[in-house]
Amino acid sequence: NAGVTQTPKFQVLKTGQSMTLQCAQDMNHEYMSWYRQDPGMGLRLIHYSVGAGITDQGEVPNGYNVSRSTTEDFPLRLLSAAPSQTSVYFCASSDRAWNSPLHFGNGTRLTVT
Amino acid sequence: GENVEQHPSTLSVQEGDSAVIKCTYSDSASNYFPWYKQELGKRPQLIIDIRSNVGEKKDQRIAVTLNKTAKHFSLHITETQPEDSAVYFCAASISGNQFYFGTGTSLTVIP
Numbered sequence: 001n002a003g004v005t006q007t008p009k010f011q012v013l014k015t016g017q018s019m020t021l022q023c024a025q026d027m028n029h030e031y032m033s034w035y036r037q038d039p040g041m042g043l044r045l046i047h048y049s050v051g052a053g054i055t056d057q058g059e060v061p062n063g064y065n066v067s068r069s070t071t072e073d074f075p076l077r078l079l080s081a082a083p084s085q086t087s088v089y090f091c092a093s094s095d096r097a098w099n100s101p102l103h104f105g106n107g108t109r110l111t112v113t
Numbered sequence: 114g115e116n117v118e119q120h121p122s123t124l125s126v127q128e129g130d131s132a133v134i135k136c137t138y139s140d141s142a143s144n145y146f147p148w149y150k151q152e153l154g155k156r157p158q159l160i161i162d163i164r165s166n167v168g169e170k171k172d173q174r175i176a177v178t179l180n181k182t183a184k185h186f187s188l189h190i191t192e193t194q195p196e197d198s199a200v201y202f203c204a205a206s207i208s209g210n211q212f213y214f215g216t217g218t219s220l221t222v223i224p
Binding site: 035042050058 | 114122147155156157158159162202204210211212213214215216217
């Protein structure tokens with residue numbers, strides 16, 4: 001199993017550009033989520049999904065869109081990139097069982113200039 | 114939503130000493146509390162977790178305690194080693210959904 005795979009690893013965008021961060025998992029996990037990690041702020045939940053066709057907002061959803069058309073994939077879209085979105089983004093999944101932890105991808109480091 | 118507070122933000126200990134990191138949570142419905150270790154430039158990885166029906170759990174040098182009444186849980190690392198140096202995050206979850214994280218503790222073990 002590859003686990004949770006994120007692409008790309010690094011990305012530089014100009015203000016106003018759009019892009020999609022890809023996330024795929026091969027563990028048949030129902031729950032998938034996106035976090036951003038900023039210094040001193042910990043991991044903040046952007047959006048999450050409890051199954052195909054179902055998404056919901058987390059703590060910091062503004063400026064981001066998600067969709068969940070399949071169990072495996074959960075892409076994160078930046079509609080119009082802003083410097084405030086410079087961060088490290090992590091995708092994570094879980095099988096939603098009561099005793100199931102999050103499994104993280106390797107992260108995407110995004111810089112918006 | 115859930116609010117998880119974590120202290121201290123930085124912690125330095127001598128090799129062989131113990132380290133304790135504390136977290137509090139706000140939502141009494143939270144019932145699953147994992148701890149993650151993140152090395153520089155790497156992804157967070159689970160080191161130990163505890164469910165709300167358990168008060169304490171131990172795995173070799175690492176232990177976690179939970180006080181549901183006080184909404185408080187702690188990570189204890191004994192006999193610290195230089196390879197324990199990393200950032201540690203606590204988290205709270207309601208039945209495996211919407212994991213909320215603390216702001217992290219940067220642990221440095223001094224040889």
